[in-house]
Amino acid sequence: MKILTKLNQSLIENGSEISKVNRILSILLSDGIRAFETKAKCVVISGESGSGKTRLANIMSNVSYRTMVTIDAKDLSEVGYTGKDPTTIFEKLYLSTENDKNKAELGIVHIDEFDKLCASPSVGKDVNGVGIQQSLLKPLDGIEVGINNPSVSRVNSQPTVNLNTKNMIFVLTGSFNGKPIRNPNDLIKCGFIPELANRVDFFLHLDRPSEETLCRLAASDEYYGAAIEYASSNKLEISFKEDFKTKLAKLAYKLGGNYRSVSYLFNNVVYGKIAELVISGSTEYVFGGEDLELDYD
Incomplete structure (x- = not known):
């Protein structure tokens, strides 16, 4: 329950589906749900650039203390071709936990630009196509994935490490050319194989945040605490007037929303x-709305 409480505190409204976002993320981060005892959990998050997809993945990682790795789908390639073999996802996850097998098996795999893996009608090898989609099927089912052991030594001579994926969370994010992806059929229509689409447990679509949402974000401690701490480490005390926060939200909405x-x-x-x-x-220094007027208004 502590994780769910932290999740509620961390979530800023994403479009019109805040209750759905909260509910689905709560399920993803909960343990002991029998339906997920033998397979990995998977969510597809669609939305235009800047709508908060990666932000949502980071919130999941932060509140659950799970290690997350982010892979750009465009860098993946089928086995035997130039590019990153999909198994490198799990090698990166293992390295990110400092070779802690238990932590890696509870990790979050974030595949960004996931929509770029749709099947392409182009002739020849499609590095973003069906082959890579198929390579993700078994990990989503929950299997032992063999990866190269980065710590091979006289004491530990095993060349490979087996990671079980059944307790991992897969977060697949993409813009999908602005199309909301709300169910397996929407994913199939975009060029994904049914076998993959039907292994996704949840679908979320994030709308562009409203000015009100940006106001809440601009007033939250997410940015200010880190800046105050950094300034203090350099023997500088800073603070912020309320008009700075209001102006920040208005300009952000105007700049890109x-x-x-x-x-x-x-x-x-x-x-x-x-x-x-x-x-x-x-x-010492006090930031006010005037600090945002010179170059950004």
């Missing part, structure tokens, strides 16, 4: 100013 817009503006304005203040030897 998505989560990345908030991050872009905040990081450029705040950290740029911190660097300037530290160099000049200042010891």
